[in-house]
Amino acid sequence: MYAVLAGGVGAARFIRGLTRVVPAGEVVAIVNVGDDLAHVGLRICPDLDSITYWLAGLVHPEQQWGRSDESHTVAHELRRFGHEPWFTLGDRDLATHLHRTMRLHEGLPLSRVTEEITAAFGVEVRLIPVTDDPVETRITTADGRDLHFQEYWVGERGRPEVTAVRLAGAETARPAPGVVETLIDADAVIIAPSNPVVSIDTILAVPGLREAVGTTPAPVVGVSPIVGGEVVRGMAHKLLPAVGAEVSAAGVARHYGELLDGWVVDRQDASTIDEITAHGIACVATDTMMDDVEVAAALAQRCLALADERRADT
Numbered sequence: 001m002y003a004v005l006a007g008g009v010g011a012a013r014f015i016r017g018l019t020r021v022v023p024a025g026e027v028v029a030i031v032n033v034g035d036d037l038a039h040v041g042l043r044i045c046p047d048l049d050s051i052t053y054w055l056a057g058l059v060h061p062e063q064q065w066g067r068s069d070e071s072h073t074v075a076h077e078l079r080r081f082g083h084e085p086w087f088t089l090g091d092r093d094l095a096t097h098l099h100r101t102m103r104l105h106e107g108l109p110l111s112r113v114t115e116e117i118t119a120a121f122g123v124e125v126r127l128i129p130v131t132d133d134p135v136e137t138r139i140t141t142a143d144g145r146d147l148h149f150q151e152y153w154v155g156e157r158g159r160p161e162v163t164a165v166r167l168a169g170a171e172t173a174r175p176a177p178g179v180v181e182t183l184i185d186a187d188a189v190i191i192a193p194s195n196p197v198v199s200i201d202t203i204l205a206v207p208g209l210r211e212a213v214g215t216t217p218a219p220v221v222g223v224s225p226i227v228g229g230e231v232v233r234g235m236a237h238k239l240l241p242a243v244g245a246e247v248s249a250a251g252v253a254r255h256y257g258e259l260l261d262g263w264v265v266d267r268q269d270a271s272t273i274d275e276i277t278a279h280g281i282a283c284v285a286t287d288t289m290m291d292d293v294e295v296a297a298a299l300a301q302r303c304l305a306l307a308d309e310r311r312a313d314t
């Protein structure tokens with residue numbers, strides 16, 4: 001079984017490649033829920049939904065979140081009542097949020113509702129939210145505001161300078177059922193090329209997670225989300241400095257530190273291999289720009305091979 005620490009789009013692309021290399025039923029993604037928000041009375045889980053829609057082949061191809069063949073009739077009608085949704089929910093996407101919200105109201109934990117949703121979309125990869133407890137990623141801006149991640153990223157287009165990021169509610173959150181067991185029992189743990197600050201750190205911030213990743217007998221291999229000093233997608237380059245990390249493949253490896261047994265960088269960053277190896281982290285370079293599923297499958301294969309090499313070393 002292969003455990004993947006996963007955020008949204010980068011993780012979805014990677015997991016799609018991984019299921020070309022190993023059976024989907026052997027893949028378990030532990031997914032960030034810090035992006036989640038209550039909006040128009042519904043519970044929205046962007047990272048869980050992005051991965052579900054990607055793996056079901058239903059994701060909006062340009063946006064890479066939300067549904068393809070989407071319409072926005074409900075969003076437009078909501079304006080009639082004065083709801084100016086800054087966070088756009090498509091009609092098909094709304095069905096997912098309506099089902100999730102109904103089931104949560106009936107008392108089902110998010111991890112159980114997620115099983116229902118992935119089953120309904122025919123997704124065989126098991127997605128587990130890192131916690132069933134209420135947490136949310138909060139952004140502190142240089143002008144002193146405290147914003148929900150989505151208010152920062154979507155509401156303000158990621159423009160404000162960020163001075164701090166935290167997972168509010170983490171102190172009382174518990175790993176969802178199966179999360180710790182998955183990490184301990186895995187043959188390999190892969191840190192997907194997701195945003196290190198608002199996807200991976202917000203998974204590790206749940207008590208017990210960092211310890212599980214740090215103590216698992218499984219090799220832990222990460223994929224750099226920074227290529228050639230640039231972020232592939234999103235805003236990690238604006239958030240890494242706020243947590244004292246350099247915006248580079250080596251900087252993110254150092255940020256994850258002793259959790260890593262292996263680190264996969266893009267060919268553009270092959271020159272940094274020695275620096276990362278000097279930190280005791282096995283490092284290899286390969287194509288990490290997952291423009292198509294073949295590249296993603298080859299990347300996943302390389303991660304598993306590096307995990308095998310590291311397992312042999314122990």
Ligand code: FO1
Pocket residue numbers: 008009035044045046047049050065066086087088089093150153154234
């Ligand atoms: N991103 C946007 O830039 N604008 C939106 O209106 C928006 C709506 C939205 C609705 C559902 C959903 O699952 C994701 C949505 N996203 C939107 C993307 C979202 O902000 C990202 O998927 C992650 O939260 C950050 O990577």
